[in-house]
Amino acid sequence: MNKGIAVVEMTAGAGIDGRKPYLRINNVTKKFGDFVALNRVSLDVYEGEFVCFLGPSGCGKTTLLRAIAGLDIQTSGTIEQAGKDISDLPASERDFGIVFQSYALFPNLTVNRNVAYGLENRKVSKADITARVEELLNLVGMPEQGQKYPAQLSGGQQQRVALARALATSPGLLLLDEPLSALDAKVRVRLRHEVKHLQHKLDVTTIMVTHDQEEALTMADRIVVMNQGVIEQVGTPLEIYRRPGSPFVADFVGTMNFLAATAIGNGKVRMGNIELSAGNDGANIGEGTPVTLCVRPEDVMTRNVEADTPNAFEVTVQDMEFLGSFYRADISPRDDEKTVFLADLSINLVRDKNIIKGMNLPVAFPESRIRVFSQT
């Protein structure tokens, strides 16, 4: 099955707030010699949308971004921007601003000249340039730093300047290649919000490459999860997190329990002795098919589990790890010590029920929080 195309069919036309597609990527393939870095990738990005390319190192995120920019043009497939086919245009004839992980600020030019760099070439009057540079530096929260050289700024400040420079010419598309990954954790978290806020304010269509799932989940309108040159899934952060489209996505985003089970028809699966209803997810899988059952530790229901709660079963607590605001427990179904999965237990629960290692308690897998993938 070609996941790239399948996923696009699912989401095509469903743009946010009924907006139109601004960037249409169609069957883009990029080869380096015999190596296929991108394999028929298709994707629509809507006007004003913030899209994140998320995936492990080497999956082709940067390659796709550079193809969109025209810096390394794809081998085949087309790219349309604002209704115009730009597939074969060089970067200088496309409409985008770009920020790199290295910032690529010109070291011998002041912040002001860096930001003005793209304007000075466009028959804009000196006064207008000065005003625009000031406006941009205000926008990125760096007023009155224009006389400094890049080396005199912190990493976070350099990144803001790079952003201001990319936005100076009001491009229709903003491309960011791991813009925050060179920063330390605190600055990174702060800049996440600032960049997102700025993007929203300017309403500029933005694509950001990252391999940091937290970054993607907090910033993106939609996340494009990539793996080995294909798109695994496209969706809002909530969709990606709640309903991962493949075991790869389930594994890559957040923490996930993978449990072996067998489909037994009627949307039900059997895990050891336990029968579980998997809702729609299990419905299409033929009886007897081995499946992987996915459930997140925080979705394992531990409170108010009664005998008639759907998908309830008895478990034994094998081990508990204190993680500050909650406990993460290793749990096995009773009488099935080989199957182990993680479940999050709230501090309250542990205190109320006095839960300790070796104790038995009832849990349930809510039907709506289970994902089932056929193993074949």
Added chain:
Amino acid sequence: MTTAAAIPLPEIKPKLSGDDRIMRGFILLVGVWMVIAVLLPLYFMLSKSFEDNDGNFIGLLNYAEYFSTPALFYSIENSFFIAVVSTVITITLAFIYAYALTRSLMPFRGAFKVIAMIPLLAPSLLPAISFVYFFGNQGVIKGVLMGETIYGPIGIIMGEVFYTLPHALMILVTALSTADGRLYEAAISLRAGKIKTFFTVTLPGIKYGLISAIFVVFTLVITDFGIPKVIGGQFNVLATDIYKQVIGQQNFEMGAVVSVVLLIPAIAAFLVDRIVQRKQVALLTARAVPLEPKKSRGFDTAMGIYCATIAFVILAIIGMAIYASLVTFWPYNLTLGFTNYDFDVMDGGGWESFGNSLRMAAYTAVFGTAIIFTGAYMVEKTKGFALARGAIQFLCILPMAVPGMVLGLAYIFFFNHPDNPLGMIYGTMVILVVVTISHFYTVSHLTALTALKQMDPEFEAVSASLKVPFFRTFLRVTVPVCLPAILDISIYLFVNAMTTVSAVIFLYSSDTNLASVAALNMDDAGDVAPAAAMSVMIVLASATVRILHAILTRGLARRLQAWRKR
């Protein structure tokens, strides 16, 4: 779904931007330069070696004649003998000197380093002249040779060691200072002795630098012309043979044959060096902790004495040349004065030749730097066009393998060819500048590449996204950021243009006589003291420019600090 995936999609043919076109144009220009200034002349020379006097193809007849004339082919052995012995001595001396500079805490390390670089400023015939004054028939300490003559292998080898020492030293100092301190700490913690550490840590660490230094020195010696010309006496080597065949006997075909014979070891050494260099790059990428030498009284003193001795000898050789130039008439009238500097009353070209040299060096520095740096930029930054770029890259490092004499002679064949429309530059300043730029192209090109590779590779991408043409970014960012390297290239070209003899000896005319050639010719005519005086003038000019460069670089560094440091 599956059917859609099966249909092959048409390939996208990227459109070229204006920038792409201009950059490719530049690359082609560099290619044309290399073809005209290096490849075609070499081709003409090669074909000349298969022709008779009237231009008829005669196959290997010239080579047969060469190898059946002992007077000629004995030079091969002589050249190799000189090259091997000089290389062994130079590398040994330079290694200890470099070791002292990098691994000891002896005093005056800075001064010792500067003194060892002085030979770079002198034409190669200067030490030869000094040795004549020291050890010649009327030399001040000729007894030291115990009856042996300085005119021959002894003199040549001594001169070559002086001339090649700084070249070896530069490579070895670099190699020794990139050592990884952690390895030495490990050796100490394993209680390895000093000698064992040297052989298991130090030597392997500088292996590539050492090999490179050996081949550089070997190539310099085997292709050198000035020293054997002045002090070689009856001892013939390949480089002087070319000169004798061409200038003495007007036998251009045989000159071409000897050139080919000389080209072979030069190219072999060049290839080995290239392979070694490639490996070295991989070695240097590892993260290393710089080694901090520790104080050790005995070792530091020994090293200090050693370096002082070498430095003293270098200064003595320069000093003797200066003294020789000031003595009125050696050894009969020892009054000091400037009579020998009265070049205008002597044959050889007079003061005008010194002026010509300055002009030639200035043109070479200015145009050479512009061409070489721009060329390197294009080769490094152009997108796509891989085949052409690869070819140009190769052509840019090729000149290093071509001895100056060979290049000069090749220029005669090519530019003096009656059908060559470029023949009009023959006998002018232009051809001297062209041959000098080409002769010293490779080192400058590699310096430029190194500087360019240290720049953020995305500058061009950012400029393209901002729709700023590449040449604006080139002029506003690349050139200012690379200015130290650009200055290094220009000074290198200037000094080499001042001192070179081999590349220009066949190409100057009466209007474009050069100082280094004048010195050689005066020496040839027996005017040794004026030859020394002219050599001293060359050293003075080179040193002045070097000092100016140092001041400029320091001033620049201070300005650059503004955007480097907080």
